[in-house]
Amino acid sequence: MYTPASDRYEKMKYLRCGKSGILLPRISLGLWHNFGSVDRFENMVEMVHTAFDAGITHFDLANNYGPVYGSAEENFGRILERDMRPFRDEMIISTKAGYDMWPGPYGDHGSRKYLIASLDQSLKRMGLDYVDIFYHHRPDPETPLEETMEALSDIVRSGKALYAGISNYNSEDTRKAADILRANHTPLLLNQVNYNMLDRWTEEDGLQDTCEEVGAGMICFSPLAQGVLTDRYLKGIPEDSRAKRNFFLHESSLTPELLDKVSRLNDIAAGRGQTLAEMSLAWILRRDRVTSVLIGASRPEQILTNVKFLSNLEFTDDELAEIDSILA
Numbered sequence: 001m002y003t004p005a006s007d008r009y010e011k012m013k014y015l016r017c018g019k020s021g022i023l024l025p026r027i028s029l030g031l032w033h034n035f036g037s038v039d040r041f042e043n044m045v046e047m048v049h050t051a052f053d054a055g056i057t058h059f060d061l062a063n064n065y066g067p068v069y070g071s072a073e074e075n076f077g078r079i080l081e082r083d084m085r086p087f088r089d090e091m092i093i094s095t096k097a098g099y100d101m102w103p104g105p106y107g108d109h110g111s112r113k114y115l116i117a118s119l120d121q122s123l124k125r126m127g128l129d130y131v132d133i134f135y136h137h138r139p140d141p142e143t144p145l146e147e148t149m150e151a152l153s154d155i156v157r158s159g160k161a162l163y164a165g166i167s168n169y170n171s172e173d174t175r176k177a178a179d180i181l182r183a184n185h186t187p188l189l190l191n192q193v194n195y196n197m198l199d200r201w202t203e204e205d206g207l208q209d210t211c212e213e214v215g216a217g218m219i220c221f222s223p224l225a226q227g228v229l230t231d232r233y234l235k236g237i238p239e240d241s242r243a244k245r246n247f248f249l250h251e252s253s254l255t256p257e258l259l260d261k262v263s264r265l266n267d268i269a270a271g272r273g274q275t276l277a278e279m280s281l282a283w284i285l286r287r288d289r290v291t292s293v294l295i296g297a298s299r300p301e302q303i304l305t306n307v308k309f310l311s312n313l314e315f316t317d318d319e320l321a322e323i324d325s326i327l328a
């Protein structure tokens with residue numbers, strides 16, 4: 001029988017998501033990796049409990065998280081059934097559709113047909129009546145944006161999702177999507193995008209300003225660059241790491257130049273009394289422009305280490321300049 005930590009809400013900080021009524025934890029947990037049918041169920045249970053005990057209320061999924069596709073949602077459904085169901089109303093559960101999911105022309109991209117069918121499948125796998133956020137996972141230039149956004153609005157109106165989100169949309173497409181959703185009286189809750197010290201496209205694109213202007217939040221995925229922005233790879237490539245186990249992070253991308261930068265960032269973090277993982281998360285949230293960082297983890301201890309960053313989000317001008325010069 002699981003009893004959550006009674007002080008969980010004192011440990012976490014929450015920030016309003018755009019102009020909505022939703023407060024998101026500054027750190028959220030994603031189930032892209034380590035929750036598939038190939039992974040150990042007890043470890044998943046422990047990670048979800050550890051996160052919830054730390055005040056992490058937001059759990060992020062997608063139809064195709066696994067492997068195999070759909071298995072992360074199935075496993076999350078098993079965890080809910082096992083002992084998390086009593087806390088359903090304390091959680092923000094999200095899922096998405098937009099990438100390859102099932103064979104044929106209707107299991108990918110951005111059609112109304114795909115989105116509505118996919119969410120029905122996701123709800124069955126998780127054993128839920130509704131998700132809190134349903135996202136279109138990536139822009140689809142071949143489907144009219146009106147069709148995709150109307151599908152999101154209709155899903156919200158049907159009660160199968162409470163809020164609409166978009167993911168991987170740039171500034172221009174975010175503005176268009178937000179306009180259509182607003183006209184449909186189902187405002188855009190947030191955009192989920194890649195942002196970390198090594199990948200700063202959202203700054204050049206002006207996405208942070210756009211999200212603020214349209215009243216949406218921004219949640220950043222892969223804030224640790226899949227583990228690169230931690231001390232994970234500073235002494236070689238561990239056998240149990242993502243770079244060894246998974247094709248989403250290639251060993252070949254861990255070049256000596258990159259690892260030299262990471263090592264110098266690690267020195268700055270040590271000077272701040274933080275791990276590099278903590279500093280990488282703090283750097284993203286140092287201004288309140290990003291609502292939440294969406295981390296992944298392969299073990300509960302990583303979650304416990306990572307939440308510590310919340311106690312030091314301040315950077316001196318010298319630290320920021322030094323970080324920029326390393327990354328330049």
Ligand SMILES: NC(=O)c1ccc[n+]([C@@H]2O[C@H](COP(=O)([O-])OP(=O)(O)OC[C@H]3O[C@@H](n4cnc5c(N)ncnc54)[C@H](OP(=O)(O)O)[C@@H]3O)[C@@H](O)[C@H]2O)c1
Binds near residue numbers: 243295303
């Ligand atoms: N919308 C999209 O298109 C999209 C795309 C990607 C991700 N996402 C979402 O974002 C979530 C997070 O993505 P991500 O997993 O790439 O995030 P991440 O936080 O950048 O990377 C997580 C990985 O970093 C390593 N790690 C974490 N904490 C560590 C620590 N303290 N010390 C050392 N290593 C540590 C672990 O790898 P090891 O396995 O090596 O231990 C962990 O699995 C996903 O689960 C998903 O929900 C969305």
